[in-house]
Amino acid sequence: MLVKCLIFKHVRTYLQFRLNERTAHSSLDLFKKDTGIIYRMLGLDPSQVQDDPERFREWAVVLADKKISSGRHYWEVTVKKSEEFRLGVAEALMSRDECVGTNSSSWVFGYAQRKWFAMTNSKVVPVTLVGKPDRVGILLDYEAGILGLVDTEKPRIIHTLRAQFIGPVCPAFGLWDGELLTHSGLEEPEGL
Numbered sequence: 001m002l003v004k005c006l007i008f009k010h011v012r013t014y015l016q017f018r019l020n021e022r023t024a025h026s027s028l029d030l031f032k033k034d035t036g037i038i039y040r041m042l043g044l045d046p047s048q049v050q051d052d053p054e055r056f057r058e059w060a061v062v063l064a065d066k067k068i069s070s071g072r073h074y075w076e077v078t079v080k081k082s083e084e085f086r087l088g089v090a091e092a093l094m095s096r097d098e099c100v101g102t103n104s105s106s107w108v109f110g111y112a113q114r115k116w117f118a119m120t121n122s123k124v125v126p127v128t129l130v131g132k133p134d135r136v137g138i139l140l141d142y143e144a145g146i147l148g149l150v151d152t153e154k155p156r157i158i159h160t161l162r163a164q165f166i167g168p169v170c171p172a173f174g175l176w177d178g179e180l181l182t183h184s185g186l187e188e189p190e191g192l
Contacts, residue, residue, distance in 0.1 A: 015073040016185040017064040017171060022054045023096075024062040028175060036181040037062055037173060039082075059099035060175055064182070067092045067168035068142055074188040075171060076137045076152055079111075082178025086110040086119070087138055088147060088161075090172035100172045107161045108172065109138075109149040118149070118161050127159040138171070139192055148192070155189035 018034040028037045039060060056062070068089070077087050088108030090100050101108040101119035109127065110117050116127035127149065137150030139157065145164050148157040173180055 014185045014187055015066060015068070015075060017066040017075070017182070019062050019173070019182065020054070020065040020170075021062075022052045023056060025056040025058075025060045027060045028062055030062075031179075032181060034065075035184075036179060037175055038179040039175045039177050041177075054096065056096045058097050061086075061100050062173050062175075063090060063092070063094075064171035064173075064184075067170055068140065069165075069168040070142050072139070072141045072188065074137060074139050074150075074186055074192075076135055076150075076183040076186060077173070078135045078181040078183065079132075080134070080179045080181070082111075082175060082180065083114070084110075084112045084176040085178070085180060086172075086174035087136070087149075087180075088172055089138075089140060089169040091166075092168045092170050094172075100174050106172060107147045107163050108174070109136075109147075109159065109161075110174070116149075116159075118159055120161060120163065137189070139188065140169075142169070150189070150192065152189075155192060157192055 086108040090106035094105045100106040102122045104121045107120045118125045135152050137152045139148040147161040149159045151158050
């Protein structure tokens, strides 16, 4: 008797995103096929930027083009020549007149004045991280309500923000100097 056995391979897909130019503040230029941003001090004259209700008007912020409403996702960010930035997630419908981390609809890890911090709803919590790595990871577990800052060298979670996500969120980035390059479509490192 011949028994046919079918093996189904579970194909994992990893969050792949680009930065959404429609949301980018006028001082941010997208590059590298919309996976990176560079801060331009003078930026573009806001009157020369296409008016879009999705665009951040007051703050140098950009959202990714993917909305997340379930699952565990991981991405990394390379930081170059920047002394002030924020990385995290924001509700897709977050006000475009606010900065990420200053309201109850965004959760970020930031770096300013040579120190790391976690921030939501304008509440700042210091994150003890020695030095400024060139590359960090972000781990989002939507159902568990966890956003983690990951040391990509070890790899280990350095700090965790707890949240109760209600609606879809997008990867979010704020930048006030230098440049950031996002790396999506990555497998979550083992042990996190």
